Amino acid sequence: MQILFKNIDRKGLANIDIYEKQGGYQSLKKAFAKKPEEIIEIVKASGLRGRGGAGFPAGLKWSFLAKDVFPRYLACNADESEPGTCKDRELLEKNPHLLIEGIVATCYACQIETAYIYFRGEFQHASDLMDKAIEEAHKKGYLGKNIMGSGLDLDLYTHLGAGAYICGEESALLNSLEGRRGEPRLKPPFPAVEGLYGQPTVINNVETLCAVPWIVNEGGEKYAAIGTEKSKGTKLVSVSGHVKKPGNYEIVLGMPVREIIFDLAGGIREDNRLKAFIPGGSSVPMLTADKVDVGYDYESLQEAGSMLGSGALIVMDHTVNVVEVTLRLAYFYMHESCGKCTPCREGTRWMWQILGKIQTGEGVGAQVDKLLDICDNMSFKCFCPLGDAAVGPVASSIKYFRSDYDELIKKLEGDKVAT
Amino acid sequence: MFVFTSEEKNKIEKIVGRYPVKQSALLPLLTLVQRRDGYVSPEAMEAIGKELELSPAYVQSVMSFYTMYHAQPTGKYIILFCHNISCQLNGADELLKYTAKKLGTDVGGTTTDKKFTLHQEECLAACCGGPMMRINDTFYENLTREKVDQILDSLP
Ligand SMILES: Cc1cc2nc3c(=O)[nH]c(=O)nc-3n(C[C@H](O)[C@H](O)[C@H](O)COP(=O)(O)O)c2cc1C
Ligand code: SF4
Ligand code: FES
Numbered sequence: 001m002q003i004l005f006k007n008i009d010r011k012g013l014a015n016i017d018i019y020e021k022q023g024g025y026q027s028l029k030k031a032f033a034k035k036p037e038e039i040i041e042i043v044k045a046s047g048l049r050g051r052g053g054a055g056f057p058a059g060l061k062w063s064f065l066a067k068d069v070f071p072r073y074l075a076c077n078a079d080e081s082e083p084g085t086c087k088d089r090e091l092l093e094k095n096p097h098l099l100i101e102g103i104v105a106t107c108y109a110c111q112i113e114t115a116y117i118y119f120r121g122e123f124q125h126a127s128d129l130m131d132k133a134i135e136e137a138h139k140k141g142y143l144g145k146n147i148m149g150s151g152l153d154l155d156l157y158t159h160l161g162a163g164a165y166i167c168g169e170e171s172a173l174l175n176s177l178e179g180r181r182g183e184p185r186l187k188p189p190f191p192a193v194e195g196l197y198g199q200p201t202v203i204n205n206v207e208t209l210c211a212v213p214w215i216v217n218e219g220g221e222k223y224a225a226i227g228t229e230k231s232k233g234t235k236l237v238s239v240s241g242h243v244k245k246p247g248n249y250e251i252v253l254g255m256p257v258r259e260i261i262f263d264l265a266g267g268i269r270e271d272n273r274l275k276a277f278i279p280g281g282s283s284v285p286m287l288t289a290d291k292v293d294v295g296y297d298y299e300s301l302q303e304a305g306s307m308l309g310s311g312a313l314i315v316m317d318h319t320v321n322v323v324e325v326t327l328r329l330a331y332f333y334m335h336e337s338c339g340k341c342t343p344c345r346e347g348t349r350w351m352w353q354i355l356g357k358i359q360t361g362e363g364v365g366a367q368v369d370k371l372l373d374i375c376d377n378m379s380f381k382c383f384c385p386l387g388d389a390a391v392g393p394v395a396s397s398i399k400y401f402r403s404d405y406d407e408l409i410k411k412l413e414g415d416k417v418a419t
Numbered sequence: 420m421f422v423f424t425s426e427e428k429n430k431i432e433k434i435v436g437r438y439p440v441k442q443s444a445l446l447p448l449l450t451l452v453q454r455r456d457g458y459v460s461p462e463a464m465e466a467i468g469k470e471l472e473l474s475p476a477y478v479q480s481v482m483s484f485y486t487m488y489h490a491q492p493t494g495k496y497i498i499l500f501c502h503n504i505s506c507q508l509n510g511a512d513e514l515l516k517y518t519a520k521k522l523g524t525d526v527g528g529t530t531t532d533k534k535f536t537l538h539q540e541e542c543l544a545a546c547c548g549g550p551m552m553r554i555n556d557t558f559y560e561n562l563t564r565e566k567v568d569q570i571l572d573s574l575p
Contacts, residue, residue: 081542082542083505084504084505084546086544088544089544089545114439120544121487122487122543157437159446159447160446162446162449162485162486164484164486165541178442183484197439197440239547240508241508246547246549282542314504316508328504328507332503336541
C-alpha cells in the first residue's frame with residue numbers, strides 16, 4: 001500500500017506538471033469545499049499520529065490551537081537528525097509538492113497564513129529544490145493570495161538551520177527559527193498556545209504533513225481502516241545497518257519486524273545471524289533478536305520495551321560488539337547536548353567517558369553499575385527529552401547485552417595480565 | 420574590509436522580508452556569509468548585526484551554538500564524514516581513517532593547500548547509503564576506498 005511513496009521514483013515527480021498529472025493538488029479542491037474545522041475532524045478521525053518521534057495525534061494537536069488568536073504559524077520539521085533516519089529527505093528531494101500540498105491543506109484547516117519549513121543545515125540541496133517547487137506552486141496559484149478562490153492567503157518559506165540535533169526538538173526549533181541559540185523552551189506553554197513569536201503554532205514532521213492530502217482525498221475513516229487498532233495508516237521505515245537491501249520502505253503499521261528485515265530489506269548481510277535491532281532511531285531502547293516477530297506499530301513496540309520513534313530500524317548482526325555501538329551513540333548525545341541543564345550536560349559526558357574506558361581496556365566491572373546509576377540520575381530529570389534519549393541506548397545495551405560488557409572487560413583484563 | 424555587494428543587499432532585503440521579526444534572518448545571513456567566504460569573520464558578524472540591529476556579541480553567541488558556522492577560514496571543500504551508527508556498522512571508521520590519510524590531514528584539519536577540510540560528522544540522514552560523506556552541498560553514498568579516491572581526485 002503506497003500513500004506516501006506512490007510514484008516516488010517516477011522521473012520528474014518534483015516538477016509540478018508531472019505531479020499534477022498524477023493527481024497532485026486535488027485534495028485542495030476537496031478541502032476548500034469544506035469548513036476548516038471539518039478538515040481537523042477528518043484528520044482526527046484518521047488517527048494519523050505524528051511521525052517525527054513522539055507519535056502525538058495530529059488532528060488533536062491542531063485542535064489545541066489557542067482559540068481566536070491570530071496570526072498563527074506553521075513550522076514543518078525537516079530537521080531529520082535522529083541517527084538512522086533518512087525518510088524525510090527522500091520525500092523532500094523526490095516529491096516536494098506532496099509536502100506543499102499537505103502544508104496548504106493543514107494551513108487551511110488551522111487558519112494559518114505563514115508557514116516555514118525548517119531544514120537541517122546540511123539539507124541545502126533539498127531546500128533549494130523546495131524553493132523551486134514553492135515558486136512553481138505560487139505560479140499555479142496553490143500558494144499566495146486567495147488560493148483557488150478559497151479566501152486562504154498563504155506564504156511558505158524555507159529556513160535552514162546550521163548543524164545542531166537539538167533543533168529538531170520543537171521548542172528549540174522555534175528558538176532557532178527566531179534567530180536564537182537552539183535551546184529548548186520550558187513547556188507549557190505548548191507551541192499550539194504560545195509558539196513562534198509567541199503566537200499559536202502548529203509543528204509537524206514532514207512525513208506527517210505528507211499524509212494529509214491522501215486523508216483529505218479519501219476520508220479519515222478510510223485511513224483509519226489501515227493498520228492496527230492504535231496505529232493507523234502507513235509508515236516510512238528507514239532500514240539500515242547489516243541488511244542486504246537498506247532503504248526506506250513504506251509499510252502498513254503492524255507489519256512484523258521480521259518481514260521488514262527479511263522480506264523488504266532482503267535479510268541479514270552474508271546471511272549472518274541477527275543479534276539486535278533498534279526499532280525507532282538511536283533514541284529508543286535496542287531489542288534482542290528474539291523480539292523479531294513483534295509488530296512494527298506504536299503499541300507493540302512499546303509493549304516489547306522500546307518505541308517506534310522516528311521509524312528508523314537499525315539492524316545489527318552477530319559480529320557486532322554492542323559496547324562499541326553504544327559508545328558511538330553516547331558520543332553523539334554528549335556532542336549534541338545543548339548544555340542548558342546539568343544532568344544531561346554532565347551525565348552524557350560521564351557515560352561517554354566510562355564507555356570509552358571499558359572499550360579501551362581500562363574498564364572494570366563496577367563501571368557498568370556506575371553507568372546504570374547515571375542512567376537512573378538522568379531519567380526524567382532532564383529539561384528536555386534529549387536527556388532521556390541519551391539514556392535509551394546505554395540502559396538497554398546493559399540490560400540485554402551485559403555479556404558483551406563482561407566479555408570485553410574480562411578479555412581486556414586478560415590481555416593486561418598477559419602483557 | 421567586509422562588505423555586502425548590492426546584489427547581496429537585495430537578497431538580504433528579501434530574506435528579512437520573510438519574517439515578521441528581523442532577527443529571524445540571523446541564521447540565513449550567517450549561512451550566506453559562510454557559503455561565500457568559507458567562514459564568518461568578526462567584521463562579517465558586525466555587518467550582519469548592523470543589518471538586523473543586533474550587537475556583534477549577540478551574533479557571535481548565536482553563531483557559536485551551531486556547528487556549520489566557522490570562525491576560521493576553511494578549505495575550499497568541507498568534507499563531512501558521517502561516523503554515526505548506521506555508517507559505523509558499514510565500515511565508516513576505517514574509511515574515514517583512509518580518507519584522512521589520503522588527504523594527509525587529521526580529522527578536523529585542513530590540507531596544506533587549503534583545498535579540503537575534513538570533519539567527522541554525526542548522522543546526515545543518508546543512513547541507508549552508509550558509509551557516506553557530504554562535500555559542500557553534495558551527498559556521496561555507499562562509499563568504498565575506490566569511490567573516495569575517485570570523488571576526491573575529480574574535484575577541481
Ligand atoms: C532531541 C529531539 C530531536 C528531535 N528531532 C526531530 C526531528 O529531527 N524531526 C522531527 O520531525 N521531529 C523531531 N523531534 C520531535 C519534535 O519535538 C516534535 O515532536 C515533532 O516535530 C512534532 O511533529 P509530529 O507530531 O508531526 O511528529 C525531536 C525531538 C527531540 C526531543
Ligand atoms: S536535556 Fe540536554 S539537550 Fe535538553 S535542555 Fe538539558 S542539556 Fe539541553
Ligand atoms: S548514520 Fe550516517 S548518515 Fe545516518
